[in-house]
Amino acid sequence: MRWGKVWTVARIDLHRLFISKDYWVPMVILGGIFFVFIPWVLLGVVTRPQSISVVQQIGEVLTSLPGAASENIPGDTAQGRAAYSLAVFLLAPVAIVVPLTISSAVGAQAIVGERERGIGEFLAHSPLTIKEIYAGKLVASALPGYLATLGGFTVYAFIVNLRAGPMVGGWFFPTAGWWLLIFWVVPPFLLVALAIIVRLSARVQSTAAAQQAASLISLPIIMASYVASSGFVLDPTLAAAIVGSIAWVLAIWGIASGARAINRERLLGVGTGN
């Protein structure tokens, strides 16, 4: 595999996305909602002195956690503990939702979109290998979502520390679990989803069908991420390490099998390509 060629394929797609406001404006809005607006509002509500009932409700939830887990939550006050829990545990799945939503939109068009625009013919006649084309498409699909997540994560860290930090004794975010989540768990989850979505993009007849299929793929993966994030409450570091490891295995398998499912005939849109 010639990585320079892979990057060329990815660059073409990223260039097209970068100059398409109709793509990146919704992406910025989505990231803004999940990483800025929702945490800002929720943490604002929890940290207000008047929000006694909300804090009590969250406190009751925390008392039902196993002893070790609830003891690890820092903060001297109920409000501080509630704000910490909200920031560290409850909003963790956001880190999966945002990149998946953004990247699946790109991945769904990766092959079928090229076919519909007639570009498939250009790629099919090129000296690029199918693996290079596939890897390039995967990179071009994954990068926008992941970079948006990294950017959002940075902004989120500032918001969380500014809002909840004073109540838990200073800046506390990102925690070890969140570092692992962003750099160990999110990438393989994203790659698993994209490996399936790009593969489907080669098989379906239209972009609309690819988008539908991408939604179906994203949904269970988002649900899985919620399940995984519940493990973070018990032991964030261990949960992230285990979940991430499993996801990496699945991602490597998904990418390898996805590459085998694409061929030049699918780029041209003729026959079954088998």
Added chain:
Amino acid sequence: MTPQMTTGIQLDGVSRSFGEIRAVDNLTIDVPQGSVAVLLGPNGAGKTTTVRLITGSLRPDAGSISIFGLDPVEDGQAVRQRCGVVPPKPALYDRLTGRSNLEYAAMIWDAPPEAIDEAAERFAIDDALHLKVAGYSTGMRTRLALARAVLHDPDILLLDEPTAGLDPESARAVLDLIRELAGSGRTVIMATHLLHEAEGIADQVILMGAGSARAAGHPLDLAARYMKDPVVIIDAEDRQSLSSLESRDGVIGTSWNGALHMTIESIEILPDLVAELVNDGVRLTRIEPMAATLEHLYFEMQRQLREQAPPPGVAQQLPRNPKGSPP
């Protein structure tokens, strides 16, 4: 251009089906290196599939393909590196500028950066390189696609309906450019259903129908093979008065295509025929021995091939020589 003896592109008994549709059927062609071959045939004749088989984008179900000694299935990457392809739709990135389209193609084919401006200038698209391709006219798109196809100085040019959708002026400009490319020693295969496009370009015309090569050869050889009998175009003030020609001695057949096209056994009988018509009171307005254009050759070949071996279901797909009674 005189074809060299070195074999460039060979397809031997190649077949390719899509489901129950046999797009290419036992196709055998031989295009010498440095020559220009025109795949001529109606829509659905298998021309595009042939181009795709040559680059290895499609695998044949049967038969063998050799491109300068390489098998495009096994050595696809090397074959495609030596090919420049202009597909029926130019396959350009609409949202990018013309320059970006060429830059990315140059990266993919490892063409030197200076080739971008050279190719753009050659195809007179250099002034529009800074514009997004979405705003290009069909002619500009085709010229950009041609520039992209020659960026890496390919040995083989595969042009699939390069003038599709172009106005006559743009089409002529593109054909002139193709003539220029053909003169530079490259092996060129052009697929078209427009007969006049092959005139003056082709070293070899390959007449395709129902996925196979029905006839192949230099246009002059084909003319000698299929147009032995001279054709005369003849017209009169009263066209009904020409209807008796078909039954006269030495007349093989007649057909109408704007005027009467009369096939005769020998040009020697023409003066006598004209004299007879004049004696019969026919007021002739046109008498013209017809030059063997590729169009006439094409229809004559089709007619003779249909008569010789009409394959089931093929006749309907092939264009027929317009023939009928006087209007």
